[in-house]
Amino acid sequence: MLSNRVGTLLLTALAPAVWGTTYLVTTELLPPGRPLLAAVVRALPAGLALVAVTRRLPRGVWWWRALVLGALNIGAFFALLFVAAYRLPGGVAATVGAIQPLLVALLSSGLLGERLKPRTLIAAVAGVAGVSLLVLRAGARLDGLGVAAAAGGAVVMATGVVLSKRWTSPAPLLATTGWQLVAGGLLLLPVALFVEGPPPAPTGTNLAGYAYLAVIGSALAYALWFRGIRLLSPTDVTFLGLLSPLVATVLGWLALGQELTAAQGFGAVVVLGSLVAAQGGRGRGPRSTHPLPSTDRPTAGTTSSTI
Known part of the structure; x- marks a missing residue:
């Protein structure tokens, strides 16, 4: 049981590690000033491909559930991330976003009946401190709207993670992943056209970057992320998201x-320590996170959701 859980954690951790490469790919391979276009291309083609491969469409309540989860995990999250990125230094946005594990722990306690442990709260606070040391710079300016957008992004993503655990689907994981990528991409498309205008003609380098984001950064990474949510506690999964700023810093x-300073090195150690502390004491696996009955829960369904 323990080895299976460790393997699941390591596979799930690949998703935020891959997302940590997004900054490098965006700055080096994509056209400048088009983050919403990158988000649409990252989500919509990958979602359509997964739906085409699995040949499964939502049924019944899953039409609106897929829309809600796609909006939370993809559409609203990316839009708020876009606002935060434009109005805040990256370090500030990442530090505010690091509150997500704490939010997931609180929401899981209220919606899923998970016990809120002091260890989890301490690890969540340590994670925020570690990320701030890793990415925050002295004299970073604060913007009220930018901070609100970054906090809102953490809230919608945390809500999406917890609802992904609470709601189950009779469809395969790749199908439900595809539904939500399509829903999020379609919600982002008109926003991207309105804010950024028609997309420029892509170069070969641009196409390579978009292909990486769609195939690796979305289709593969989100499938691994949602698989982790299905098999693990949402709190355990969301702590792994702290790997994204760590990977981005190392790649930079x-x-x-x-430059990599001693403070950043210490921040990296704190982040890794918070990850280990958050996962501790769960050797026998998490208890059921569905204490409340659902009238449409299948007897042998899957839980799936999308950042």
Whole structure:
């Protein structure tokens, strides 16, 4: 049981690790000033491909559930992330976003009946501190709307993670992943056209970057993320999201020659320590996170959701 859980954690951790490469891919391969276009291309083609491969469409309540989850995990999250990125330094946005594990722990306690442990709360606070040391710079300016957008992004993503655990689907994981990618991409498409205008003609380099984001950053990464939500506690899964700023920082140092300070190194240690602490004491696996009955829950269904 323990080895299976560790394997599931490691596979799930690949998703936020991959998302940590997004900054490098965006800055080096994609056209500048088009983050919403990148979000649409990242979500919509991958979702359509998964729906085409699985040949499954939502049924019954899953039409609106897929729309809600797609909006939370993809559409609203990316839109708020876009606002935060434009109005805040990256370190501030990442630090505010690091409150997500704490939010998921609180929501899981209220909606899923999970016991809120002091260890989890301490690890969540330590995670925010570690990310701030890792990415926050002295003299970083604060913008009220930007901070609100970053906090809103953490709230909608945390809500999406918890609802993904609460709601189950009789369809395969890849199908439900595809539904939500399509829903999020369709919601983002008119926003991207309104804010950024028609997309420019892509170069070969642009196409390579978009292909990476769609295939690796969405289809593969979100499938692994939602699989983790199905098999693990949402709180355990969301702590793994702290790996994204860690991977982004390491890649900036290795690939872009950015400076890595002693404070950042200490922040990385704190982040990893919070991840380990959050997963501790669960060797026998999490107890059921569905204490409340659902009238449409299948007897042998899957739980799936999308950041």
